[in-house]
Amino acid sequence: MFRTLLTPLVARFDLSPKTTTPQVLAPQEEEDELTPEDFARDVIIELMRNSVENLKLAEDTKTKIQVLAEIQRILQKDGHTKDVFRELDGFLILMSLLSNVQDRSNLIVEPAEQVLADVLETTRLVISDLSEAMHKHNENAEYFRNVVGYGSLEDALRGLITNSKTVDHTLGLVLALATHDFSVSDVFTTLRATPEEELDTVVAAIEGRLGIIRRPGAILILWNAIPQVAVDDDVMRCAILKLFELLSLASHRNQAILSTIGLVRSLFQRFYTARSDPAVTDKERHILQKLLRRLLDMGATTSEARLIFQKTIKDNNTLDTEILDVVRFGIKSRWLEHFSMESPAALVLREDNFRGLPSAGFTFMIWIWVSSLPQATHPLFTVKLSDKAILSISLDKDGKIRLSTTETAILSSAKVHTYRWIHLTLVHYPSRTSTPSIRELTYHVSLRLTQLPAGFFLDGVLSDTLDWAYPKAEAVQSGTYTIGDASSTSKMSWCIASSYLLTTPLGDDLPRLIHHLGPRYVGNFQDPLLVKFLTYEASTSLNMFLATVATKQPSAHTHLTQSTIMKAVKHGLGIPESAVGFAVSPISASESATSTLVDGFKREGDVFVVKAACLDMALWKIGGAAVALRLVQVANVG
Numbered sequence: 001m002f003r004t005l006l007t008p009l010v011a012r013f014d015l016s017p018k019t020t021t022p023q024v025l026a027p028q029e030e031e032d033e034l035t036p037e038d039f040a041r042d043v044i045i046e047l048m049r050n051s052v053e054n055l056k057l058a059e060d061t062k063t064k065i066q067v068l069a070e071i072q073r074i075l076q077k078d079g080h081t082k083d084v085f086r087e088l089d090g091f092l093i094l095m096s097l098l099s100n101v102q103d104r105s106n107l108i109v110e111p112a113e114q115v116l117a118d119v120l121e122t123t124r125l126v127i128s129d130l131s132e133a134m135h136k137h138n139e140n141a142e143y144f145r146n147v148v149g150y151g152s153l154e155d156a157l158r159g160l161i162t163n164s165k166t167v168d169h170t171l172g173l174v175l176a177l178a179t180h181d182f183s184v185s186d187v188f189t190t191l192r193a194t195p196e197e198e199l200d201t202v203v204a205a206i207e208g209r210l211g212i213i214r215r216p217g218a219i220l221i222l223w224n225a226i227p228q229v230a231v232d233d234d235v236m237r238c239a240i241l242k243l244f245e246l247l248s249l250a251s252h253r254n255q256a257i258l259s260t261i262g263l264v265r266s267l268f269q270r271f272y273t274a275r276s277d278p279a280v281t282d283k284e285r286h287i288l289q290k291l292l293r294r295l296l297d298m299g300a301t302t303s304e305a306r307l308i309f310q311k312t313i314k315d316n317n318t319l320d321t322e323i324l325d326v327v328r329f330g331i332k333s334r335w336l337e338h339f340s341m342e343s344p345a346a347l348v349l350r351e352d353n354f355r356g357l358p359s360a361g362f363t364f365m366i367w368i369w370v371s372s373l374p375q376a377t378h379p380l381f382t383v384k385l386s387d388k389a390i391l392s393i394s395l396d397k398d399g400k401i402r403l404s405t406t407e408t409a410i411l412s413s414a415k416v417h418t419y420r421w422i423h424l425t426l427v428h429y430p431s432r433t434s435t436p437s438i439r440e441l442t443y444h445v446s447l448r449l450t451q452l453p454a455g456f457f458l459d460g461v462l463s464d465t466l467d468w469a470y471p472k473a474e475a476v477q478s479g480t481y482t483i484g485d486a487s488s489t490s491k492m493s494w495c496i497a498s499s500y501l502l503t504t505p506l507g508d509d510l511p512r513l514i515h516h517l518g519p520r521y522v523g524n525f526q527d528p529l530l531v532k533f534l535t536y537e538a539s540t541s542l543n544m545f546l547a548t549v550a551t552k553q554p555s556a557h558t559h560l561t562q563s564t565i566m567k568a569v570k571h572g573l574g575i576p577e578s579a580v581g582f583a584v585s586p587i588s589a590s591e592s593a594t595s596t597l598v599d600g601f602k603r604e605g606d607v608f609v610v611k612a613a614c615l616d617m618a619l620w621k622i623g624g625a626a627v628a629l630r631l632v633q634v635a636n637v638g
Contacts, residue, residue, distance in 0.1 A: 150217030259298035305618035354479030
């Protein structure tokens with residue numbers, strides 16, 4: 001079926017994807033100018049071309065296996081060959097091989113054991129080549145997702161998944177493709193061979209082997225295969241569902257991916273029908289409920305929310321308390337759209353006519369959520385002139401902030417904690433005055449945005465001050481703003497809700513108001529009525545702060561603090577659009593890995609746009625208070 005999709009090929013291309021050659025050049029001159037590195041690269045690119053051509057023409061299984069192994073070796077050796085593989089329709093050839101891997105009608109009859117071994121080995125090599133061709137190559141990954149499609153991969157695998165002799169091996173390879181870790185390819189064969197009484201122990205041991213999901217489309221294939229794999233096997237079905245639960249618990253990235261690829265609807269429907277199905281064990285119902293809660297913690301789309309709220313009311317017009325409990329759990333979630341960063345990962349904005357930091361001073365702000373602290377100092381924000389860093393804000397392995405401009409200092413009072421949203425603000429004035437030139441402000445907020453640790457909020461706005469010289473402007477040259485770190489040595493799991501660079505230093509009291517707007521706020525602080533963006537909790541907290549300051553410190557400074565904050569609440573911050581150096585948030589970010597991410601920023605490394613939709617936000621979209629009042633009405637009638 002894929003043979004008709006292949007484009008006409010030539011045995012040799014005039015130009016390699018990465019080589020530029022003058023239009024007129026004598027052969028001798030070309031040989032003289034060709035460096036050993038370029039020559040070696042051209043040789044391996046030519047090997048890739050020949051291998052893909054040989055794979056297309058191969059007829060017997062042994063030859064196909066040898067060529068597939070050679071392609072895998074070449075892909076691992078030189079990343080430049082991945083472009084050649086794509087341009088020679090390598091992905092489509094692999095899909096064609098996979099869809100016909102069990103077709104042995106035109107071959108000499110061989111022993112059944114040998115036939116099965118060849119099928120399994122061919123499948124393994126095809127999946128391995130697919131995984132390697134997309135690994136750390138955004139163009140190939142996007143090409144496969146949008147042009148070839150994971151639906152085509154699922155169709156090609158259908159015969160292997162429905163075959164009892166190949167299903168476990170195939171599903172293990174799909175899991176390996178999803179995580180780009182082929183050490184987990186034996187998971188399903190291990191689960192199948194494990195006695196029921198030992199299954200929980202074996203599943204728990206697998207947890208440490210599960211990594212980050214790299215290919216969400218492959219995970220969806222695995223999920224769709226559950227009904228076919230374990231339709232009459234309760235033990236295997238429970239084991240696979242438990243595997244998905246462990247995947248969701250392995251990392252925040254996994255939870256975000258599983259919540260946003262459409263599993264919530266089918267999972268909820270399975271949970272809803274399982275309650276009245278006598279064939280479903282209590283253990284399976286419990287796993288379904290835990291997995292559903294885990295995914296709803298990241299939110300639900302409007303269609304998913306509508307289905308859940310509809311099922312909350314039974315046919316006899318009474319409340320379904322079990323479903324209501326799921327709603328109650330999901331409505332507590334406060335996750336928002338954000339960038340999930342698995343280092344190396346960075347958002348990079350490049351400018352050509354760049355002289356350095358704004359001459360009038362600046363304010364840098366960022367909302368971050370850290371899953372695990374780095375093993376070594378990890379940059380959060382860096383400004384560079386060419387290759388020279390003129391400003392760097394980094395996170396140390398103990399959670400403290402490290403600041404570098406013309407000097408370097410560790411801000412001992414500003415400590416980042418994990419598993420909570422944290423707002424960092426750096427205010428830098430342009431000259432030495434009676435007021436310290438640098439202010440580092442740190443605010444903490446719990447994941448539910450309701451609890452504010454006193455040490456950082458109630459003790460005052462400023463946590464550290466430094467009196468440093470402002471970086472001097474230099475000659476016009478290229479420069480970069482980098483949020484995160486794309487170097488191969490970086491290692492940290494974290495998230496970004498939004499980040500701003502203002503070309504003016506804000507007053508000491510204004511960051512507190514901006515913090516109260518919360519990580520959900522993604523505007524540019526230009527609305528004159530910022531009060532409408534404050535939640536009831538934020539408004540109450542801000543009023544309590546002002547009242548406390550007025551009680552404990554009755555002075556002119558207190559009056560100034562109150563008047564500054566109240567003026568900003570009533571009339572806005574007064575920040576003109578020209579003063580916004582950049583404002584980056586995922587609200588309008590492109591999910592394409594090869595295009596500009598948002599407002600000039602490009603992604604480098606592993607950056608995933610999480611389009612989380614909180615259940616409370618979905619509730620307002622499908623009816624708001626009317627839906628909640630209907631539940632109250634039914635509860636009173638019942």
